[in-house]
Structures are given as structure tokens and as C-alpha cells.
Amino acid sequence: MFLHIDANNGLAVYDQIVRQIKFSVADGVLAVGELVPSVRELARELTINPNTVARAYRQLQDDEVLESMRGTGLIVSIGARKICLAARKRLIRARLQEVLLEAHHGGLDAEQIQTLFQTELKSLKKKR
Amino acid sequence: MFLHIDANNGLAVYDQIVRQIKFSVADGVLAVGELVPSVRELARELTINPNTVARAYRQLQDDEVLESMRGTGLIVSIGARKICLAARKRLIRARLQEVLLEAHHGGLDAEQIQTLFQTELKSLKKKR
Amino acid sequence: MFLHIDANNGLAVYDQIVRQIKFSVADGVLAVGELVPSVRELARELTINPNTVARAYRQLQDDEVLESMRGTGLIVSIGARKICLAARKRLIRARLQEVLLEAHHGGLDAEQIQTLFQTELKSLKKKR
Amino acid sequence: MFLHIDANNGLAVYDQIVRQIKFSVADGVLAVGELVPSVRELARELTINPNTVARAYRQLQDDEVLESMRGTGLIVSIGARKICLAARKRLIRARLQEVLLEAHHGGLDAEQIQTLFQTELKSLKKKR
DNA sequence: GTGGTCTAGACCACC
DNA sequence: GTGGTCTAGACCACG
Incomplete structure (x- = not known):
């Protein structure tokens, strides 16, 4: 997994996810159109609560970095790279x-x- | 006043006070032995809650930067500069x-x- | 095709299909007795999941707008116009x-x- | 209370709060600089979960309608009316x-x- | 399976 | 007291 969560970072966990996903897209690790890990899957991997992941993903949708494909998952939106x-x-x-x-x-x-x-x-x- | 409080700084107000007082002492703006403003006075100047100032001063005493002069107020302690x-x-x-x-x-x-x-x-x- | 699906519409895709088919029948674009496109065909045309079309058609059968012709497909039912x-x-x-x-x-x-x-x-x- | 929540509205509860608070500010019922009901208080009044209110308030902060006064509450921000x-x-x-x-x-x-x-x-x- | 919403309850920092 | 964050677990609509 490409995310490293540090609980004693001062930054909220959901915010660390938001920042690191943005950095991953900027860096090209996450490509436009790619499905990001599902809420439940990422929560399992990071051993955090799904709600926390959901909150980060919600924020990323507000920022137009992710886009919801109903019933399928979340993908990196077209304009995300920029x-x-x-x-x-x-x-x-x-x-x-x-x-x-x-x-x-x-x-x-x-x-x-x-x-x-x-x-x-x-x-x-x-x-x- | 030598303190600049920024509410949208991420840092807590009390923490900004603590840091800036320390920096002022390091910089020599506040001299050893000098009286710092009273809790009420500083609170009024910064238009913040006196509790917040009190908390900062408490922290500074714990860090041995300030010390109490009974009946007078708080002064910059002898070892504070270092x-x-x-x-x-x-x-x-x-x-x-x-x-x-x-x-x-x-x-x-x-x-x-x-x-x-x-x-x-x-x-x-x-x-x- | 006479259907326009808008993913960011708030309304569910299956619901948009249901509504628009009803509107088409009301408008006379779809005539009573006419065969509607097969689940697979419509799904291909709209590039959506066949399950979604199937669900819409099921709903339309429940509402007695469509009826099944065994081995042939679904037609607009007799009472559908009204x-x-x-x-x-x-x-x-x-x-x-x-x-x-x-x-x-x-x-x-x-x-x-x-x-x-x-x-x-x-x-x-x-x-x- | 100036909010009416309708559970069978289609709209999410948190979204109804967001919209109605905006409408209240637009209408002048909520004045700029005024404290809005606390998260817990509004949750009690509407008999919904505090998290739901918190989510609405968070959204309103993102939209720069509300502004957090740390330890005090949330106020209608200066530019909110417009x-x-x-x-x-x-x-x-x-x-x-x-x-x-x-x-x-x-x-x-x-x-x-x-x-x-x-x-x-x-x-x-x-x-x- | 997916995301979206909501409830319930906890802990924290701050005023 | 206040908001902010996180956990836990539930239900729903959708594909």
C-alpha cells in the first residue's frame, strides 16, 4: 500500500489520507481513471475505521480529485492530475x-x- | 505588544503564546528578570480568554521559563535564556x-x- | 435511442429509465404493444450495467406498464398509456x-x- | 427552532440542515456574527445524532457560511449573507x-x- | 460487492 | 461548556 499513516502526527488521520492520495496522484502513482481501494479495503489495510476512510474520500470528491461510480467504486477524476x-x-x-x-x-x-x-x-x- | 496570534494557524492559541514568549526570550526582546504582562492584561490586549493566557503561563512555568514572584506577577526566570x-x-x-x-x-x-x-x-x- | 441518462442527476439510473419510459409511453413515442429493447441491448446502448436495466424493467412490470411476452421480450401493455x-x-x-x-x-x-x-x-x- | 427536518424527503438529513441554514442566513433569520445552536443542542432539538449535525456544520464551514470560534461555538461568518x-x-x-x-x-x-x-x-x- | 447515511458513544483540545 | 476526531456497527440503494 502506498499510504503511511502516523497517528502521532498532529494531522488528523483522514487528512493524512487526503494529502497522501493527492500526492500519489501528483506523483503519478495513482493514474487518472484508476479505481482507488474501496473504503472497506483501505480501512482494513490501515486498520482504521471505514468511516475515517469514507470521510477522506468524501473530501477528495469535494476537491474533485475522486469521482464516484455508483455501485462500482471511486476513480481518480479526469482533472485530478492538474x-x-x-x-x-x-x-x-x-x-x-x-x-x-x-x-x-x-x-x-x-x-x-x-x-x-x-x-x-x-x-x-x-x-x- | 510583541505577540501575534493567528486563529487559523492550526496551532492552539495557548501554544502560540508559549512558543512566541520563548522566542522573545531567546531573541532578547524579553530580558531575564523582566515582568511579563498579567494574565488579564495580556488577555485584554489579544482579545482572547484569560483562561487561555493562564494556561500558556502555566506551561511556561512548567518549562521553567517563567517563575512566580508572589504578589507581583511572573518574571522571566534566570535560566530562561538558555x-x-x-x-x-x-x-x-x-x-x-x-x-x-x-x-x-x-x-x-x-x-x-x-x-x-x-x-x-x-x-x-x-x-x- | 430515446433515453438520456445523467449520472450526476441525483436520481438513480434505474429510476431515470423508469421515468423516461413512462414519459415516452405517455408521449406516444412508445406505442402500446411495441417491443422495448432487450435488457442487454439497452444496457449496451446506455453503457450501463444490465442489472440496472433489468431492475428498471422489473419496476415497469410491477407498475403494469410493460408485460412479458414469453420468448419474445417485453411489450408496452394495453393499459400503459393511461x-x-x-x-x-x-x-x-x-x-x-x-x-x-x-x-x-x-x-x-x-x-x-x-x-x-x-x-x-x-x-x-x-x-x- | 427554525429548522424542519423531513426524514422521507429523499434529501439526506445533513443536507436538509445545510440548505435550511443557508436559507435562514439568506432570509436574515440568522444574522452575521450570530452563534448557531451548538452541535449537541441542535441534535437534541431535532432528535437526531450529533454527528449528523456536526457533518452539516462541517459542510457549512467548507462553504464559508459558518466559522469556528474555538472552544466557543460556530458563528455565521462575515461573508455568509452574500x-x-x-x-x-x-x-x-x-x-x-x-x-x-x-x-x-x-x-x-x-x-x-x-x-x-x-x-x-x-x-x-x-x-x- | 460498492459508496452513502445515520446512530451511538468515546476521547481530545480548547475556552 | 464547545467543536473535532475516531470507532463500531447498522441499514440502504446501486451494479
């Missing part, structure tokens, strides 16, 4: 902005922020 | 790590992340 | 009542409702 | 269009539709 590429950028940017703003408010100058960023990026590469 | 410098670094790092991890999981490579980061950093400088 | 004329009126009335009631509950007065109705009726004529 | 006036018109129009389209497809001409409409409008006035 939406998700934009959403991925927007979501990451928003979080970057937050942390930069807080760092700045906290009295760190651009150079210090740069240093921290490079350190973390390197340690991420190493882990990978 | 604690807050460390806390600031730790808090910023943690958020940086989160966003980098999510970006990486979302299929962005280091270069793309770099680009986004530089863009945001520049736009932050411009605003300032 | 039934369908009544049904058409009843179905349209019911939907009109619903929308009027909701508009009224929503605080629109008769005049405002009239205006909206005339606008929509005109735009319908134009399209036609 | 949104709801537009939404009311749009929702009624959509239903009118549906019924007119179906009537037209069903072979009724404009005059017949007019007659039906006038009849229903009169009977509505009488009931009121």
Missing part, C-alpha cells in the same frame, strides 16, 4: 511559509534559517 | 523536519524542495 | 411541489418564485 | 431546471407546464 500537482505545491509551500515565518518572528536571520534547512535536508537524504 | 535558545532551535527544526519529510514522501526531490524553499525565503525577505 | 399519462402528471407535480415548498420555506415569496420560474422556462425554450 | 443569497437562488434554480427539463423531455409543452406550475403555486398559497 489539481493534485497544484495542491501538492500549495500544501508544501504553506507549511514552508509557516515555519519560515515562525523562524523569522523568533529572531533567526535568513542565514541561520538556511543553515538549519541544509542540515535537515542532508539528514533526510542520509536516511533515505 | 532554555529558550535551545527550545527555539528544537521547535524550528521539528517543523522543518516535518515539512521536508512530507515533501519527500510526496515525490519531490531535493532540488525541487530547494527551489520552493528559496522562493519562500525570498518572498519572506521582501515582505519584511 | 397509467403513464397519470404517472407523468403525478411525477412532475410531486417535483414541482417539492421545489415550491423549499423555495417558500427559504423565504422567497410567490412573486420571486414566479420570476425564477419564467426565467428558467425561457432558457429552456431557447435551448430547445 | 454566499447564502447566491446559494439560495442557485439551489432553487437547479431544482426548477431539473423538473422543467424532465417535464419537457416527458413531452409536456410550455403551456402545460405553466398550468401545472400555477396550480401548485396556488395550492401552496392556500396552505400557507
